[in-house]
Amino acid sequence: MIRAVIIDDEKNNIDNLSILLKDGFPDLIIAGEALNADDGENLILQYKPEIVFLDIQMPGRNGFDLLRSLAVHHFELIFVTAFDHFGIQAVKFSAIDYLLKPVNCNELKQAVEKAIARIFEKKQNKQLENLLDVLQNQHRTDEHR
Template structure:
């Protein structure tokens, strides 16, 4: 059984590869891919039997990648920390998922199920999944790669994100600050459909926690934790337009 691993986190790809080689020797890893675009090309070229697919990836998430694929005659095991709606959709279409961090026993079980269904599963399962998701709210939980591993958070608990060079700081509702090794642009690509707005080159804010806007050249936005953040002149109009819709 040939397989692809598609995940934007190198650590996750490496761990999954190691677990598969150690506990699931029937799976031959044809390639690993760091994003959805690479994954789509690999699927069309290599035509694997099985794809281990992360959902939350910047640029093109797992669902978008599946929708873009012309070749769909393969099985999918999602490796995810995603919310209940996506999991419901995955179950509804007889696909499988493993919650991160990956547990070896769950992995062994999922691979065994994929092997059993290899010659019987209808290719339309992926198409049915995507159709189901179009009518669901799939915003929610995301996984953050920290120095200690992966931290699962709810996007609704983020006050704002702040750029720190090649890193991003998450200011959380509970007062916690989480530092991850992703740029703010990458974070924005993940959160841009979840009620967030880039108000400055250094700040991405959660619109639900805006307390007030202070006029100025660009102005300032005061968040629910009383933190005042600058608004860029070139971001001002977009921000105010979104604010009026709340």
């Protein structure tokens, strides 16, 4: 299962996105939903999601402020916003995609598939790194015998 968090100041946008995700990606679970950046940050820290769907313009702190407040982020980021002029900034945060509201189902599908591919790639790389560490340690042990 892949954990996701949705952060958007409009509840109906969260609900619509949740429905699309549940219908299209049964292996993706929505671990949490937040209506503002502060609650969203808490959800990210609590659930450690693999994908975050993030609105940009929200009352108080915006989506970029939330990202800046995290020391690092290990999740795949998909911006979902009504504004098209934040694209350059989104790229600087290594976003997988930048979807405009109302969300197009095909674009959402492509973005989530890309995120899932990256997640599995990271997991495979981690497994290979662990295997390499084991082999190197075994080699060192054999040399000392």
